[in-house]
Amino acid sequence: MIVKLSPQDTRRYNWYIWRFVIAGFSxxxxxxxxxxxxxxxxxxxxxxxxNPKSNLASEVISSDKQLLGTYFxxxxxxxxxxxxxxxxxxxxxxxxxxxxxxxxxxxxxxxxxxxxxxxxxxxxxxxxxxxxxxxxxxxxxxxxxxxxxxxxxxxxxxxxxxxxxxxxxxxxxxxxxxxxxxxxxxxxxxxxxxxxxxxxxxxxxxxxxxxxxxxxxxxxxxxxxxxxxxxxxxxxxxxxxxxxxxxxxxxxxxxxxxxxxxxxxxxxxHNEGSAPYFRAVLKKEIQKLFVDKNITKADGTPYDLDRDGLKIYTTLDATMQRYAEEAQKEYMRGLQAQFNAQWKGKSLWKKIPSFKQLLDQGMYRTDRYKSLKLQGKTDEEIQQDFNTPVKMNLFTWKGDIDTVMKPIDSIVYCKLLLRNALMSMDPTTGYVKAWVGGTNFEHFKYDQVKMGTRQVGSTAKPFTYAVAIENGYSPCMEIPNEPVTITGYGEPWTPGSSPEGTLPGTITLRKAMAYSQNYVTAYVMNEVKPLPVMELIKKMGITSPDIGPYPAICLGTFNASVYDMTGAYSAFANHGLWTEPTYLLRIEDKNGNVLYEHHTNIRQALNEQTAYVMTYMLKGVVEDGTGSRVRYKYKLNNPIGGKTGTTQNNSDGWFIGVTPQLVTGVWTGCEDRAIHFNSTKVGGGANSALPVFALYMQKVYANKALGIKQNVDFDPPKSGVNIQINCGAYSEQQQGTNEVDEKLEF
CATH class of the missing domain: 1.10.3810.10 (Biosynthetic peptidoglycan transglycosylase-like)
Known part of the structure; x- marks a missing residue:
């Protein structure tokens, strides 16, 4: 049935509809x-x-405009x-x-x-x-x-x-x-x-x-x-x-x-990208820098590196960083095999009296132990947990592996893994070009370039010789290579020397340093005294608190970082000027405003002549001394100086290489000094650290675009060199002096 609406009804319903539409629109x-x-x-x-509020990653940028990594x-x-x-x-x-x-x-x-x-x-x-x-x-x-x-x-x-x-x-x-x-x-x-x-x-x-x-x-x-x-x-x-x-x-x-x-x-x-150890150290230092210098946003709130999209410009060269990481991996895989062969079939428990203590310390430092403690587990329950096999991922030099192992056994495994660190810098500007703080950041977070310190061994010897050169001694001066006892500093001190590593007779200071002779180094220390040596070490940027005016510092009984030691050697290549190792250039906010700009500290640590003579001494190490495999094995025949270092029981191996454009420090050792190589032939710095330097430099020299030239030698002082470094001429001078003395005595 169709109902016909009157005009009045139509108008009324239309008005309802329009009211509804107007009301809805309103x-x-x-x-x-x-x-x-x-x-x-x-x-x-x-x-x-x-300024939209987005979580924006902060970028770490290399000197060649490559992205090293991000914080996010x-x-x-x-x-x-x-x-x-x-x-x-x-x-x-x-x-x-x-x-x-x-x-x-x-x-x-x-x-x-x-x-x-x-x-x-x-x-x-x-x-x-x-x-x-x-x-x-x-x-x-x-x-x-x-x-x-x-x-x-x-x-x-x-x-x-x-x-x-x-x-x-x-x-x-x-x-x-x-x-x-x-x-x-x-x-x-x-x-x-x-x-x-x-x-x-x-x-x-x-x-x-x-x-x-x-x-x-x-x-x-x-x-x-x-x-x-x-x-x-x-x-x-x-x-x-x-x-x-x-x-x-x-x-x-x-x-x-x-x-x-x-x-x-x-x-x-966060582990991805280049230089992960460097980026981890850099992040902590920037956070501290913002607090110390009160660098905040306009509203007074602190900057957040993980959210505020900062641009962090560094001195690292992405290509050189890659070469350093490749050199480490290439050599350390084989060195680990040599190390494993020395320990094969031997019990750590019998060979190392303190091994139980080392193992306990390693357990206490694990996240697993801390988590179990927070859960209220007893020591007995924790020991049981660490002795129960579980699935885990382990680092090897051939790549990570998934396996089933007792957590306590994994600690033993890690204790036997070699660690290695490298830092390379421009001695003139102080700019750090490469920083490899460890072997694998995902598994071993501890940075060994700056955060860790180890005994430096014979890499400390050049500091004593530098004080002697500064006092007019010639590298050609001949000294009997025989035991020396130093008194006046507590108990009398007589350093030892391995019979097979001791050169017989009388040798020059240059040869003594080239072959890392303890007796001659002690003789020089007795002549120049510990206080000036200590003062020079500190003046060259080594901040270790255990450096004191005692004779044994000439043989490197103190601890120092790769960062400090590499920075110290840069003064030899830079006319005696110590230039603070620099890796952070500036920080910008996401809009390009500069928040911080670094200014490098520079000071005269040595006079220019002494520094030049020391480069001559350091070249002797590579030409025919303990670092000679740089030449005969790795065919780097250009002007290179350096110094090997090996500590007691072969616990630490060092090599610091010096060229006019790059100074590079390398350290190798285990996490604990009690676990070490059994022979100096394998565990000494010449075998455990020097090859990483040599492989790195081979790669650097091969890339001409980096501008690191092989045909460049160290510049002599413009004022000339008064200290005799021509040993033939020196001998003639000494002979003439002796003849004059004899006539005067007559």
Missing amino acids: FVVIMFLLTAFGIFGELPSFRDLE IQNRSNVTYKEISPNVINALVATEDSRFYEHSGIDFNRTFSIIFYNLIGKKQGGSTITQQLALNLFSERAHNPLKRIVQKMQEWITAVKIERHYTKEEIITMYLNTVDFGAYNVYGIKSAAITYFNTTPEQLTPDQAALLVGMVNGPGIYSPINHPENALNRRNLVLRRMQEMGYLSDGQVDEFKQKPLGLQFKKIN
Whole structure:
């Protein structure tokens, strides 16, 4: 039955409908006004839009503009618009917001069509790229429907603000710098390009760009690692959208669809990148620097290296760093085999009286022990746990291995692993070029370049000889190589010397240092006295607290770091000027404002003539002394000085190599000094440390682009050299002096 409405009824019903529409429209307007005034929550201010609150990784940058690594909570690094491939931008616009360049933050045409699709059961998202950016930057998606409605209005208003204050290029760049690319802590297109394809954003091909952009809508479900089939289908959909928008031809799309995903996936963590030991030390020092110098943000809050996107410029050379890491790995694998052969079939418990104590100390330092203690476990329960086999990952020089082992046995295994550290620096500028603080940062976090100190052995001898040279002694002076007893400093001190390593008869100071002779070194110490030697050691930047005015410092009984020792030797190559080893140049905030700039400390430690004569002495070590394998085995025949060092029981092996442009210190030993090589032939610095230096220098010299020249010798002082270094002429002078003395006596 059809009811015919009167004109009055029609007008009345029309009025109801219009009232409903007006009321609904008014409600929406009021809701938007309330949202705009922050009644439902504060909206980002213009200042917030200029400085969006995102967790941005801080970058550590080498002197040759390479990224050494990052500090992050979220692995996110920004790029500029010019650093993004057009393929990425085209894929994003085609897939997420085809009218991006036409709307002002909200695409009403798309919004109403999306409402229609959702009503008929075809669920689709209606957010523009700008709205998605607003969500990424300033809030997290709400799960409550009512809260989500309010949040959506906030996004709309924020999107309009963003469009008013930023260009389209800036918006798309910010979006690509903040978007989530998967469950591996990967944020931003730069991190995504590196993680999934080991490339940069500007080098992404259309199919690679399509894969990454395809992940934006569902980084979990479209993950190429966990769901490769979904990722492939999604990539092909994005390629088709790019074709529909005219960014790709039909033929190109067909070609790209046939390609596999082509992943070069590498999960990024804090251990990834170059120089991990260096970066760990650097982070702690920067944090301390900010506190000491009261460097804060404009609002007075402290900087956060993991969130504030700082740019940290360092002196390290990425290529030289790689060469140093390669040299260590190349040599230490074989040296470990030599070490293992010496201990094969021998009981640590019998050979090392203190081994039980070392093992307990090692156990107490483990995270496993600390965790069990926090759980309230008794000592007996902890011992039982450490004697129960478990799955674990172990470091070997051939690569990590998964195995089943008792935790206590893994401690024994690690105690028998050799450690090695290297630092290389420019002696003129003080700039550190390479820093290898240990053998594997993932397994052994302790830095042995600066944080660790070990007994330096014979690498301390040049300091005593330098004091003698400073007092007019010639390297050609001949001394009987026989035992010396020094008195006047507590108990009389007579250093020993191995019979097979002791040269007979009378030898020159240069030869004594070249062959690391203890007796002659002690003789020189007795002549120059301990106090001046101690003062010189400290003047050359060695900060060890156990350096005192006692005779034994001439043989290196004190502890020092690779950092300090390498810095000290740089004074020999730099005309007597000690230049503080420098590795941090400046720190900038994410906007390029300089927060800190380093100024290197320099002081005159030796006079220029003494430094030059000492380079002549150090070259003797390499030419025909304990460091001669640099020449005969590694064929480095250019001007190189150096000094080997071996401590008691072969616990530490050292070599510090000196050239006009690079000074490099290397140390090798076990975690505990009680575990060591059984012979000096294998465990001495000439075999345990020198080869790492030589392999590193071979690589450096082979790369001419680094500018480290082989045909450069140490510059003599402009004022000339008064100390005789020509031993033939010196002998004639001495003979003439003796004849004069005899006549005077007569």
